[in-house]
Amino acid sequence: MNIGIFTDCYYPQINGVVTSVMMLQEELEKRGHNVTIITVKVPHHIEEQENVIRIKSIPIIRMNEFRLGIPFNVPLIKMIKSLKLDLVHTHTEFSVGLLGKYMARVLGIPLVHTYHTMYEDYTHYIYNLKYGQRVVKKMVAKGSKIYTKKYSCIIAPTDKTLVSLRRYGIKNDIHILPTGIDIDKFAKLEADNSAIAALRKSHSIEESDFVLLSLGRISKEKNLEFLLEQLPELIKVHKHLKLVIVGDGPYLNQLLKKCDELSLHKHVIFVGRVPYEEIGQYYKMADIFVSASYTETQGLTIIEAMASNLGVVVYDDTNVQGIVMEGESGRLFTTQAELKHQISDAINHPSKTKAMRKRGLEIVQSLSKESYAENAEKIYNLLVEKHM
Template sequence: MLSWEYPPAVVGGLGRHVHALSEAMAAAGHEVTVISRHAPGAPADEIVNGVRVIRVPDDPPLFEFNPETLLAWTMAFNHAVTRAALAVCDEIQPEVVHAHDWLVAHAAATLKHHLGVPLVATMHATEAGRHQGWLPGDLNRSIHSVEWWLTYEARRVLACSEYMRWQITQLFELPPAKVDTVPNGVHPQDWKVSAAAVRTVRRTYGSTLDAPLLLFSGRLVYEKGLQDILAALPRLRRRHPGLRLVVAGDGPYGDELRAQARRLRLGKSVQWLGFVPGRQLASLAAAADCALVPSIYEPFGMVALEAAAAGATLVLSDTGGLAELAKNGVSALQVPAGSPAAIADAVSRLLRDEVLSRRLSRQARAVATRDYAWPRIAEQVIETYEQAVIEERELAAALRRTGRAPTPLRIVVPDGNLLADGTD
């Protein structure tokens, strides 16, 4: 399994997904090796909860990880991953290579061809989706071309929601039968929080124990919609004196968001915590009166699922994977994406109706812990692996019979809005 994130090097939901999935697969008796990037102080090669984790240092030249150096950094990282993976494959013969997103595409394709095993790719998001269907610059078009190529090279592709499955088949010209939908998951036991921990959070972050406490958790990027929560806060503060918002996360849009909070004179009503590890995040979610996930673009919505497992009451955008979570029984109030007024009204409704809030919390928690437990998700991924192995063998047999080579690769990177009307 190849991933650019793995604990303790975690940036967003992808790293948590790979960590939980690999350990659930190992617990089910499968042999799993994860190759990821090195993190300061972490062992280069260790076995944790049945998963062998190999962390590779950056190849020179050394780049700071930012948009200007992203492609160069990725190429250097893929060289390092490929070398480490080939060394491991001298010891074991993997049956499947599993790539998580485009940042490991080159290493994954190399291993697929060198080892003669099927490649499975999970697309956690797409570049076009992150920009509302557009590829505005050269970097965006370059990333899109790598995503296209990764799904071409893959024997099977995994999407985290039906929304993402549709998007992937449209963007990358894939036959729908090649793409399987397997959602993200949660470990219910990791999101159980004691009453004492809840009281501690409310004393620490609330203006008073009884004042409303809201939570946003996620990367600080435009598509996550935190700017709309901030825009809703002035009217929420007027309606609910003492209300506080806790922001758990970091990211490249952070400076702009903090500047917006200053312009709105939000002061101490917003507390910026930066990256928050899992146990602390669970306590924040359990203590909050409401967890807000107002994304403009959201392939799945792992933070919503985790908050539900902790017992939070949810306000979700009616878009993408978040709308699908609600459709599948994760109860929440839904609002149009990009609407501060709707966010303010939904939060006020929950704060004024404790019966409704508790009912939504109970229902969401029950569905999250029953239908999205990681062992169940791991079983579905294994089924995709098994199908990929069967298809790879059938293709090899057909090639031996006919002698025909695969169709040559052709990549076309279009301009314009790729998802404008759902048909492009």
């Protein structure tokens, strides 16, 4: 099958959408399909992959790490037509997604969309005032319904996403398909690897330090400020506690200021952006993975942490139902007091954490990249057969 994946987010960006697209591309190609990525040009990036078409783009105001494609031109459309696509799969609601919708209509082929982002949790980027947020959120819901109307089907990573899409009034067929990860990549890396020891040393992390890890985009909705505010009290009791924050984003300066206000510079390490192929080492160098984000559609970093045999302390949201179960495969919290208790419990009861890690590793085996592609292929085949 010739498959066109249309996305505004792709390497060298690092985020959940990029991971999802790259895993899907890799595994579909292993299964014998021809996959072409249609995405945006990124300044200073030299494309080395085959089967990637990049189009002119401009940065998005207030979100410069994201880019908006300028997709509609005759040579580009001719190039895409020459691919003889059997199916279009979009992973964005913006310009490249609109191009994908247009090409599917012109070519008369099935059109699939994965709804990765709950935009109603990101409306502060559009309208940053307290009053009027309800109206903006309603506009987001209506926009999502209009955008998805012509799709053959929608893919939702979790039940949480499906429920929201139905609440928006979206009546398309919706398939729940969690994004898979490379289980082996994270599971097989040894924690006592000399490279990991060197990594800890490079960040001035002592052998006696207990390391909390946060990994992902640094933005307001990731709720990292909530985590930082709990550290002073935790450090009073656990003096060797350190928080390592891996990632970059628009909220970095606010977090640096917050660390200064709370005098946390000796206990918080900002690593910055790390290439995807290196993040496994950061999971392995940590003792606990922490996520305070309440806006995740799936939470790939949580799954990656569990695949790395790392204990997790995460915000109790519907996206982790059936994956992170309290006291069984991880620790959950919603309040400040619960977060502090769960981190202290992880430090004070390593044997309990070890049992949770083991159970967590068992649970995430079903979320492999191989299973992800296999189930996506089933959806594609169903749609192509219907379209004949």
